[in-house]
Amino acid sequence: MRLALEEAWRYQLLTYPNPAVGAAVVGASGALLGLNAHKEAGSAHAEVLAIRDAYSALSGDRSLDESEDAVFLHEELKKRAKNLFSDSTVYVTLEPCSHEGRTPPCATLISELGFRRAVIGTKDPNPAASGGAKLLEAAGVEVVTGVEKKRCDDLIEPFVKWRSGRFLFFKLAQTLNGVIDGGTISSEESRSWVHAVRGKIDSLLIGGNTVRTDRPILDSRLAGSKPPDVKILTGSPETFDKDIPLFGIEGRSVDFIGREEVSSLEGLVMAEGGGGALESLKSEIDWLVLFIAPVMKAGMGYNGAQSFELLHRQSRGGDVILWLRAKHG
Incomplete structure (x- = not known):
């Protein structure tokens, strides 16, 4: 989670009006497979980019490496990454989104790829996007919340404040x-x-x-x-x-x-x-x-x-x- 936080801070404020978010994917042995962050509104979210990087590391297929197109990556990862992540854990500083906005819902992608566990820093304060943790639990993914919560809350403080004025x-x-x-x-x-x-x-x-x-x-x-x-x-x-x-x-x-x-x-x-x-x-x-x-x-x-x-x-x-x-x- 600390690595995900460090990565997210690199793009602090540049993601406006979205929050800064970081994510990491870890394999069964504890090896870091992917680490990335959301970079700007409308582009792929942190979880998707970290999963993309982890897919490349596990499969050797580098053809997705340069894409940050959220819809394309969601579709291609669902096609190509079946069963690759059954023993993997995704760490994300902010609860994965559960709604269809400018990008598809990240919680759905994580559940459909069969991740064993999702570790979440803090819940999403935006009612329109929250609920990802419940969606993951309903799909059988083990969910842990509140890891490095204060630091994750600090990270999204600009987002919380600009949403309220x-x-x-x-x-x-x-x-x-x-x-x-x-x-x-x-x-x-x-x-x-x-x-x-x-x-x-x-x-x-x-x-x-x-x-x-x-x-x-x-x-x-x-x-x-x-x-x-x-x-x-x-x-x-x-x-x-x-x-x-x-x-x-x-x-x-x-x-x-x-x-x-x-x-x-x-x-x-x-x-x-x-x-x-x-x-x-x-x-x-x-x-x-x-x-x-x-x-x-x-x-x-x-x-x-x-x-x-x-x-x-x-x-x-x-x-x-x-x-x-x-x-x-």
């Missing part, structure tokens, strides 16, 4: 000695991830001082994604130079909003900016995603005070990324 996270980059200004800090790989997330969000909230000072473009060019709609946090919209590059991007809206309007934002909201924006928004943010680059330089840092719970740590392009839940109250 809004999930707001603040992205901040700093050096080893805490400097947050002075131009580019993060690696290109980290910045490519940020651009990919910008292509998924409902809106990008940016501090007004950052816009004036950095004159950013705030697009998603490194990921080839659509540019996000921008909300500039300011009380004086008349002071902005409209030649700043972010205003010239076609297909996006740019609005000015006051601090009191932040609570009315909906969906998946990403905030960027410096210490002033972070301080202003600290009562609103759900998570802080902190990129720490392995360099030191002179410059300004963030001098505010706030407490966080560390949820996950990962590396990307030499940077360390900390996923932190804000503590309020």
Whole structure:
């Protein structure tokens, strides 16, 4: 389950509006046969990709390896993988779906392939998709739930929050000695991830001082994604130079909003900016995603005070990324 969690965190937020999910398939001897994660909405779910990989490992048939088409994989695995998984266990961070949505139900695939056991981290909070555990039990699959439950619940917290209205996270980059200004800090790989997330969000909230000072473009060019709609946090919209590059991007809206309007934002909201924006928004943010680059330089840092719970740590392009839940109250 921990391997499945690690894999799922690689795609955190990129699966919007779906939750991040990881899955692993283990054989009778305990050997890891497949490990994968859901990558984006509309593509195959984590269980299907892990089963695909396990099928390749057991059968030697590599013809499905490049496909992430959910319907195709469901159909082909049912045809080709009969009796291969009768002694296998599938681990999945979130209860397998039981409904027919943009993809076929994963619980049905697991039961039809004859898995001996399914280990589930946490139940699906979405009533439309839940019920997979009961479906598996009815089909004779041994079901174990609640393994690494807190970590699995942490993983899907953005999904739970954006389904109920809004999930707001603040992205901040700093050096080893805490400097947050002075131009580019993060690696290109980290910045490519940020651009990919910008292509998924409902809106990008940016501090007004950052816009004036950095004159950013705030697009998603490194990921080839659509540019996000921008909300500039300011009380004086008349002071902005409209030649700043972010205003010239076609297909996006740019609005000015006051601090009191932040609570009315909906969906998946990403905030960027410096210490002033972070301080202003600290009562609103759900998570802080902190990129720490392995360099030191002179410059300004963030001098505010706030407490966080560390949820996950990962590396990307030499940077360390900390996923932190804000503590309020």
